[in-house]
Amino acid sequence: MWGVLSASLFFLPFNRLIASVILAAAIGMGVYHHVLTPLGLACLAFPAVAVWLHHQYRQQRIIRLAAEIFLVAYSVALFYHLIPGFNNPLMVVKDKVGPLSSLYSMYYNFDKALVPFLLFVCLPTLFNAGFADRKVGSRAWIILVLCVPALLLLAVLLGGLKIELHMPQWILAFLMANLFFVAMAEEALFRGYLQQRIRQWLGAYPALIITALLFGAAHIAGGMLMVAFATLAGVIYGLAWMWSGRLWVPILFHFGLNLVHLMFFTYPFYQQP
Template sequence: MLCIFILAIAFHGVPGFVNIPAIHPTNLSALSAPFSMDLNFDQPMVMLMVYCMSDLSTLETGNHLSCWQLIKHTVVPYIWSIPFIFIPGYLSGFILFDPYLTNILWIWIIHNFFLVCMAEEVFFRGCLQRAIQNGLTCYGVHNGLWAVILTSFLFGIVHFKGGFIYMGLAAIAGFVYGYVYYKTGKVVCAMIVHFGVNLLHFLLFTYPMAMAK
């Protein structure tokens, strides 16, 4: 029931929230498809619900790693994610190399980290991936990578509005975020990698996708 309610919030299906338009439909570059953005205050409710029900510390898997190990298991997967995500996206024509700076960068950063990456990682990695891993363990499956794969598949599905290519790219990215959480046990590490991938996309490629030919 909690997961259904959280998904309803993610798709803005719960009434009572006023999401403020921050960026009206516009083309960020000549090659980019139209982009718009609302400040969705319903999505952070996911984090608030988890916090009120328990404590955000319960999202941690208990891995006792040194600071250097946490950095390594965050930075290395992020570096590897760049070719695995952006090369297929480029070859498929979904994105094009199109570096640019825009005056909306600051509001995009605030929105993407606090209202997108944090909410999605708390739910998909901290709640869903952990629940799947615990469930598989009950059936004798102790390899946490299966939970990473299943969660990344679900992560790709919920991005269906962008089409099949976007779903595939989101699933690949979701695997990276899930792997980081699997190795570090820290949701914040998955958040950082998630935001890093999105920021690279925003700065160096057509955002949110290339203009349809």
């Protein structure tokens, strides 16, 4: 089921019809395996109606705007697991990847994986904004890539992390979940939709800063150090989107940072012995 759901997300930027057919299969499998309950399936009827209204009345601005606002709000609710009826399975249960690492648990989040589908309806340029900053050369991109380990080393200096190498046995499950159910979902919301919309209203750099701050605030549960770390990471991801205009670039930056964090640093945090 999770491979099918990942495949639907993989095809989404290239062919919405194929992605939708595969998603329907994943939803059916989710119902069969009780990951999606009848209540959860019923709750999906509301965004389905909003999607229909957005498409059917796309020439009527008020209806289209109302449908978009509802779909974005519903996406945020899915992001924070506020929609009932989803039994997201726990794949890693309070594991310590190393002696200095804190306990870590990992879910496979069916609800969060639906976010890119809803936002793609709202914004057809979600995955490809149709621009690229030609003034940004290879040197700037190299510096941006180096900012990923630099940010993690900064967290070490601030005491939030320690260098600790490990290769957990559940890394393959982590790779799929983190790429499709975390990085893709979060980047679709923050860079693909929010930064792109705010850029249309306020310009490129205000959009970059505002979105990074919102991304940091979304990690408030991890404490203020995590908020600061996520805000700086949001600047990196935001620049990657702003310079390329393509969502897959910040997705790979986000995924790469999380993978480097897991393999070379205490994960998710440093815990004093």
